[in-house]
Amino acid sequence: MKFKFISLGILTLCLNFSNAQETNAPAFGKGLFDLVGKDSTWSMKIGTRMQFLTIATWDDDTENGLVDPEQSFLVRRARLKFDGFAYSPKLKYKIELGLSNRDIGGASEFTNNAPRYILDAVIMWNFYGNFEFWMGQTKLPGNIERVISSGNLQQVDRSLLNSRFNIDRDLGIQLRYHFNLTDTFLVREKLAVSMGEGRNVTTGNLGGYQHTARLELLPFGAFKSKGDYFGSDLKREETPKLMLAATFDTNQDAVKTRSNLGSYMVNDTGFYRTDINTIFIDAMFKYRGFSLMGEYANRTAEDPIAKNSDGTPTGDEVQVGTGLNLQSGYLFKNNWEVSGRFTNIHLDEIVTGKNPENQYTLGLSKYIAGHKLKVQTDVSYLSVENDTNRLMGRLQFDIHF
Numbered sequence: 001m002k003f004k005f006i007s008l009g010i011l012t013l014c015l016n017f018s019n020a021q022e023t024n025a026p027a028f029g030k031g032l033f034d035l036v037g038k039d040s041t042w043s044m045k046i047g048t049r050m051q052f053l054t055i056a057t058w059d060d061d062t063e064n065g066l067v068d069p070e071q072s073f074l075v076r077r078a079r080l081k082f083d084g085f086a087y088s089p090k091l092k093y094k095i096e097l098g099l100s101n102r103d104i105g106g107a108s109e110f111t112n113n114a115p116r117y118i119l120d121a122v123i124m125w126n127f128y129g130n131f132e133f134w135m136g137q138t139k140l141p142g143n144i145e146r147v148i149s150s151g152n153l154q155q156v157d158r159s160l161l162n163s164r165f166n167i168d169r170d171l172g173i174q175l176r177y178h179f180n181l182t183d184t185f186l187v188r189e190k191l192a193v194s195m196g197e198g199r200n201v202t203t204g205n206l207g208g209y210q211h212t213a214r215l216e217l218l219p220f221g222a223f224k225s226k227g228d229y230f231g232s233d234l235k236r237e238e239t240p241k242l243m244l245a246a247t248f249d250t251n252q253d254a255v256k257t258r259s260n261l262g263s264y265m266v267n268d269t270g271f272y273r274t275d276i277n278t279i280f281i282d283a284m285f286k287y288r289g290f291s292l293m294g295e296y297a298n299r300t301a302e303d304p305i306a307k308n309s310d311g312t313p314t315g316d317e318v319q320v321g322t323g324l325n326l327q328s329g330y331l332f333k334n335n336w337e338v339s340g341r342f343t344n345i346h347l348d349e350i351v352t353g354k355n356p357e358n359q360y361t362l363g364l365s366k367y368i369a370g371h372k373l374k375v376q377t378d379v380s381y382l383s384v385e386n387d388t389n390r391l392m393g394r395l396q397f398d399i400h401f
Contacts, residue, residue, distance in 0.1 A: 029372030032401050035084075043084035049151050049400040051076040060389035075100045076157075076396065077150060079119070090127070094138070096120040109203070110264070116200040119169065134174035137199055140260075141174070141190035141214035142167040142247055143280040143295050145325065147229060152371045154231025154291070154329055155363040156378050156394045159343045161323035165297035167249050167278060170194035170210060170260050171201065186218040196251045198260045207273050208252030210260055216245040223286065231293075232331050232339075233286040234370050240287040247280040258319050259299070265306040265316040272306035276318055289331040297323040304351045321347035329363070339363040339378075355385040372400040 026034045031047040053076040058066040078100040085092045096119040098104050104115040122136030139147055145158050146166040158166075172194025179187055195201060196210030218228070220242055224235035228243045251259045253273040265272040282295040304318035323346070329339030341361040347354045363378035375397055382390040 029369055029400050031081075041088075042086050045083055047081045047401055048079065049081070049398070050078050051151070051396055051398050053156070053394060053396045055392065055394045057393075058391045060391060066391060074102065076102060079103065086123075090125065092124045092126075094120050094122050094124070106200075110197070110206075111200045112202045114200075114202075118200055130178050132176040134176065135172075137169060137171045138174075139169050140167045140192050140194060140210075140212050140249070141176075142212070142249065142278075143297060144228070144243075144245060144282040144284055144293065145295055148231060149229075151398060151400055152230035154293075154327065154337070154339050154365070155341060155361060156376050156396045159295075159325045159327070159341060159361075160345050160357065160359050161295055161297055161325040161343055164258070164319060164321075164345055164347070165278060165280075165299055165323050166261070167210075167212065167259055168261055169199040170196065171199070172210070184219070184221040186222055188216040188218070190214040190216075194260070196254060196260050197256065206264075206271055207255040208275075210249065210251040210254075212247065212249045214245060214247040216243055218243050223284075227286055228284045230371060231291070232329055232337055232365070232367070232371075233289050233291045234331065234367065235286075236289050236331070237286045238288070241285070243284045245280075245282050247278075247282075249278040249280075251276045251278075254301075254318075257316055262319065263316065265314065265318075267306060267314050268308040268310075272314060272316065274304065274306075274318065275302040277301070289333075291329050291331075293325075293327045295323070295325040304348070317351050319347055320351055321345070329365075331367075335367040337363075337365045337367065339365065355387050357385075358383045371398070374398050 031045040033046045036043045053074045056069045056071045058069045061067055080097045080099065083094040097117050098119050104117055106116050107113055118137060120138045122134055122138040125133045127133055141147065143162065143166055145162045146168065172192060174190065174192040177189045181187055192212040194210045195205050196207055220240055223241045224237060227233065227235050227237065227241065249259065252275055254276040255264055255271040255273055256262045257265060259276045259278055277300050279298045280295065285292040299320050301318040301320050304320045306314040306316040308314055324344045327339065327341040329337050331337040343359045345357040349355065359380055359382045361378050361380040363376065365374060365376045367374045377395045380392045
């Protein structure tokens, strides 16, 4: 009899939990839970997403053709996301945690030898009018391709321009403001001051501070559902939409080879320091299923070759140079999309010893539930001047809850 009462209690609890899920669970792709406090002074939406990637690469030997491929299967990304407001809808927050090995790798003495679980941990306070103050760790207002979430990309992954030049996430403060010049002409301004050494650093500021400024011009007004910040024209803009933007970033006394990314430049006195400047110019255009994105990057340094106190090179150098990325796609009415990309990377050969690169990518995507449930594949050919070329094929499955 006692067992029957316990079983009945467990069954009742499960039914109540099930009913709660039916009433509180959002629609697919809108999060797992959407909680609001009884007094409406806080909210929290909990979501998760996963990316499963298979990749194969072949070296293109001019004498023997394509050699045997290197292949791998990866949980490319596995993440938990929490966002909402606290006390007032004007005070928002976001926490995003990475769980895959690719997300948390990079532990070192500079991160207290701990895995880098935290991607974003930031508060956003709309303290007056159209002004927002941000504080914490999050993406800096850099190139558009980097700011677009990895779950909202038009192709399997970002371009070589992004991997060589992006300024990624950092710890600091940001100020954001937007206004309308006319009824349709929208202007957005974004400023940031950060540590300049990347995410999850616990050792304090080894160099100087990093300063970032970005200006975005939208002459035809805002995109539907913030469409300038996700790949593909999923909203099928009924009128042409365009964003033109520029970012200037300066990292004073930087100690890493790629501004706030790359490896530390260690010398006989501790760290080699130099000022690193990065410029991005980018654009996004969408109209009736057609999308076009363009990016240009330029990185310079006061003295890009790391040296010891006696002037001898340490073997490290700042990855200075330029990059160009052009990407376009067309989304058919059945939600299949064909896309193409051309990327040119030209690092300073004298400083870096690296040859110019051109990469050509053809992509195919099926959006089952927008970016929340999709399958993507692409094929890329990398041409390296006076070096080995490479062919790469990828297939990725993406799901968001």
